[in-house]
Amino acid sequence: MSRHLLACLLSLCFSARGVSSSLASSDLKRARTKKPRDAFRAEDQTKMSQVLNRHLLRAEHNARPCDQWSTVELQNFMASVATHRNEDLQQVYNSTNDRRHLSFQTVDEYRAHWADLNEVTVHHTDVLEAQRESHCREAVMMWVHHLTEEKRTTLRQQSMSVPLLPEGPKRKCGNNEGGHVQRVCASIEQKNSCDWCHSTQADHDAGKPGTTAPDGLNFTNGPDDGNPHHWDRTRRCDQDQLPRCQLCEGIGGQSWSDNNSDIHMTPCEIVALPSEVNMSTVALPLYPKKFTMRRKDGKSPYSDTLIGWKLKTDSSCFSFFPQNDSIGPLCYRSEMGLAKYYDISKEAARTDYTLDASQMSPGLPNTTSHIIQVGWQMWVVNKIAGSVDQCVCTNPSGQHCTKKPCYSYIWHWDTFKTAQYLGRERIGVEWIQDHGVGNSSKIMELDHFILWSHHLWTDPVSRRLVRAWKPFNGLQVYDPEGWVDDVEDESVFEAPPAVCKKPTDPKAQVWRIHCDDNGNYNGTPPPPGMTYHEHEAMLIREQMQDILKSLQAGTQEVVV
Numbered sequence: 001m002s003r004h005l006l007a008c009l010l011s012l013c014f015s016a017r018g019v020s021s022s023l024a025s026s027d028l029k030r031a032r033t034k035k036p037r038d039a040f041r042a043e044d045q046t047k048m049s050q051v052l053n054r055h056l057l058r059a060e061h062n063a064r065p066c067d068q069w070s071t072v073e074l075q076n077f078m079a080s081v082a083t084h085r086n087e088d089l090q091q092v093y094n095s096t097n098d099r100r101h102l103s104f105q106t107v108d109e110y111r112a113h114w115a116d117l118n119e120v121t122v123h124h125t126d127v128l129e130a131q132r133e134s135h136c137r138e139a140v141m142m143w144v145h146h147l148t149e150e151k152r153t154t155l156r157q158q159s160m161s162v163p164l165l166p167e168g169p170k171r172k173c174g175n176n177e178g179g180h181v182q183r184v185c186a187s188i189e190q191k192n193s194c195d196w197c198h199s200t201q202a203d204h205d206a207g208k209p210g211t212t213a214p215d216g217l218n219f220t221n222g223p224d225d226g227n228p229h230h231w232d233r234t235r236r237c238d239q240d241q242l243p244r245c246q247l248c249e250g251i252g253g254q255s256w257s258d259n260n261s262d263i264h265m266t267p268c269e270i271v272a273l274p275s276e277v278n279m280s281t282v283a284l285p286l287y288p289k290k291f292t293m294r295r296k297d298g299k300s301p302y303s304d305t306l307i308g309w310k311l312k313t314d315s316s317c318f319s320f321f322p323q324n325d326s327i328g329p330l331c332y333r334s335e336m337g338l339a340k341y342y343d344i345s346k347e348a349a350r351t352d353y354t355l356d357a358s359q360m361s362p363g364l365p366n367t368t369s370h371i372i373q374v375g376w377q378m379w380v381v382n383k384i385a386g387s388v389d390q391c392v393c394t395n396p397s398g399q400h401c402t403k404k405p406c407y408s409y410i411w412h413w414d415t416f417k418t419a420q421y422l423g424r425e426r427i428g429v430e431w432i433q434d435h436g437v438g439n440s441s442k443i444m445e446l447d448h449f450i451l452w453s454h455h456l457w458t459d460p461v462s463r464r465l466v467r468a469w470k471p472f473n474g475l476q477v478y479d480p481e482g483w484v485d486d487v488e489d490e491s492v493f494e495a496p497p498a499v500c501k502k503p504t505d506p507k508a509q510v511w512r513i514h515c516d517d518n519g520n521y522n523g524t525p526p527p528p529g530m531t532y533h534e535h536e537a538m539l540i541r542e543q544m545q546d547i548l549k550s551l552q553a554g555t556q557e558v559v560v
Contacts, residue, residue: 027148031092031100049165056140056164062156066136066166071121071128074135074163075114078142079107084155085146093145094218100145101218103138109210133166140165197415198408201344213418216240216452223453225325229258234265236471239420239450247273247423247448250455252469254305254430254437256332264438266428271445273423282447283463285416285456292484293340301482302337302351303431305475313530314537318544321396321533326472336431338368341492342410348374348493349410355382374495376407377521381497388547391500392540393515393522395532416456419449427457429467432479496520511547513539 056063069077082102093101104110121128143152143162199211216222216239223238237250248268255263293301308320310329317331338352355367368383373396380392397406425448428441435442446457446466457467462480469475487493496519503510514536516522526535 024149027086027089028092031089031145046168049167052140053164053167056162060156060162062159062161063164064161065164066133069132069136069163071114071118071132071135074132074139075110077161077163078135078139079110080155080160081139081142081146082107082110084151085142086148086151089146089148094215100141102142102146104210105214112210136163136166139163197411199412200347200409201412204412204414213415213451215418216450217244217420225327228327229260231260231471235260235263236453237450237455239452245422245450247425248427250450250469250471251425251427251448252455252471252475253428254334254475255307255471256334258330264430266430266437266441267439267443268428269426271424271426274421277424277447281460282421283458283460283465285419285449285458285465285468287342287344287411287413287415287465288483288485289345289413290343290485290487291341292487293337293478293482294484295479295482299434299479300336300338300431301479302340303335303477304337305332305334307332307470307472307474311531311534311537313534314541316541318540319392319533319537322470322473330472335369341487342413343487343490343493344410344413346374346490346493347409348372348495350492370497372493372495372497373410374493376409377495379495379497379500379519381499384547385551388511388551389499390511390513390543390547391497391515391519392513392536393496393500393520394536395521395523416449416451416454419451419454419456422448422450424448424460425457427467429457430475430477432466432477433481511543513543 085102090102104113117131121131140163147155196211196213199208204211219240220242222240223236224240227236233245233249235250235252235255237245239245247270251266251268253264253266295301306320306322307330308322310317310320310331314320314331317333320331333355335353335355338354339350340352341350342348350370350372353369353371355369367385370379370381372379372381376395376397378394378396380394382388382390382392384390395407397408424445426443426445427448428438429435429444429446430437430441432442444459444466446459449456449458453470453472455469456465458464459466459480462483464480464483465478466480467475467477496515498519499510500512500515500519502512502515502517502519514522514524524535526532530538
């Protein structure tokens with residue numbers, strides 16, 4: 001929280017008493033005030049907190065220092081304030097992109113967010129203290145700026161206690177610890193959630209809290225994870241950061257490392273601003289509810305560069321999934337797709353790839369891979385050197401999950417229906433129709449959208465989604481000639497796949513990881529000190545090495 005925002009917390013806050021039940025002029029004036037008066041400023045955060053606490057103590061006779069509150073007590077306090085919030089004040093903050101806006105719209109969303117934090121911080125005293133102080137600052141902001149003075153007076157009469165601000169320098173969170181701690185520290189005040197697009201479609205359609213992305217333009221403190229790799233605005237531009245993203249920013253390209261320059265940046269030229277575009281020609285970046293990506297001539301209709309967290313047990317990047325931040329070293333793998341299938345009514349998706357496996361481990365032959373997800377389960381089915389079958393049964397919810405059980409479903413067909421339209425560009429699209437990357441890509445005139453860290457491009461001619469980029473998840477390109485709004489053979493979604501089940505033939509050459517006899521994810525707990533995905537990555541690496549040795553020796557062992 002910035003010094004300016006802290007100073008704004010209490011400016012003009014205590015001048016009105018006994019106002020009517022409607023929004024009083026003093027409440028409205030406070031909400032519209034952006035710059036704090038001199039009486040609410042100081043030269044550093046410590047002195048400013050002391051100044052603001054003196055103002056609080058004059059108004060709140062039942063105030064308690066921050067360190068006398070538990071995090072749960074502060075969460076209950078904020079939940080109570082959120083219940084009594086004034087909606088007219090919300091409109092003021094939301095309409096002006098004011099940083100005093102609420103992070104979540106409902107108490108249930110706050111409770112879910114706090115539960116995730118508490119699961120980790122209870123075991124880490126230093127993180128717990130940082131969480132407590134962050135909660136105190138947020139609680140004071142909510143008390144001062146989201147209630148009318150009349151409502152505060154009523155709550156005071158009920159002997160409601162109010163927290164004070166912490167009066168020391170902002171506490172460092174985590175002491176450079178990794179894993180869940182580092183990610184919790186990155187999200188103590190703001191969190192970009194995968195649940196926005198990877199909950200069930202039914203929950204999303206029903207408006208369940210947390211299953212639709214909030215408006216990124218209501219936020220100004222991004223990037224949420226701090227952009228730890230210091231990518232420039234061409235490689236990464238988030239919707240919730242200032243200055244706001246413009247055309248030809250956040251466009252990305254084929255990347256291969258965390259280094260800002262290790263990317264074939266795609267060329268881009270501005271064609272028109274939104275005010276200069278005939279909006280009837282603009283297609284929203286929506287997926288068909290059912291589709292197949294396949295070209296009749298056998299050329300690749302879909303390609304991507306997959307990006308996700310690199311695990312300490314997986315230096316070769318055998319196993320990784322896109323996650324919800326860019327903290328830590330990342331894996332990069334470019335893949336040519338043979339086909340892609342999607343049916344939201346079945347909560348099912350499948351992508352078939354040809355992989356250059358040598359980029360993961362020298363000597364590994366090319367591999368055909370089928371990535372199948374139905375419901376919350378995923379199966380990675382590999383055919384190595386055209387003869388060796390391998391199946392990994394997994395739960396793709398990700399390492400960020402701390403409160404079990406966690407489930408991640410396929411993306412909503414209308415995930416990006418609220419994306420912001422930036423305008424029209426002449427931009428390179430990688431790989432499609434025999435083109436390359438960077439300056440060798442296919443130049444197309446496309447419409448550019450943004451939703452938080454996601455950038456998307458649609459074709460005004462075919463009215464199809466053509467390109468998508470998220471700097472810590474990946475690049476996806478769709479040939480506009482490859483879309484078919486149907487899935488002719490529903491067997492592509494067979495789940496569990498037959499090859500993932502325990503073979504009935506004892507001579508069958510099948511390699512399986514984390515699969516039960518029926519071919520489902522078996523939930524085997526990892527060894528102490530290792531997460532599930534770290535254990536899975538270790539098993540995949542070891543198994544790939546064994547497969548390579550057996551291929552080189554011309555022998556096969558059955559591993560089940």
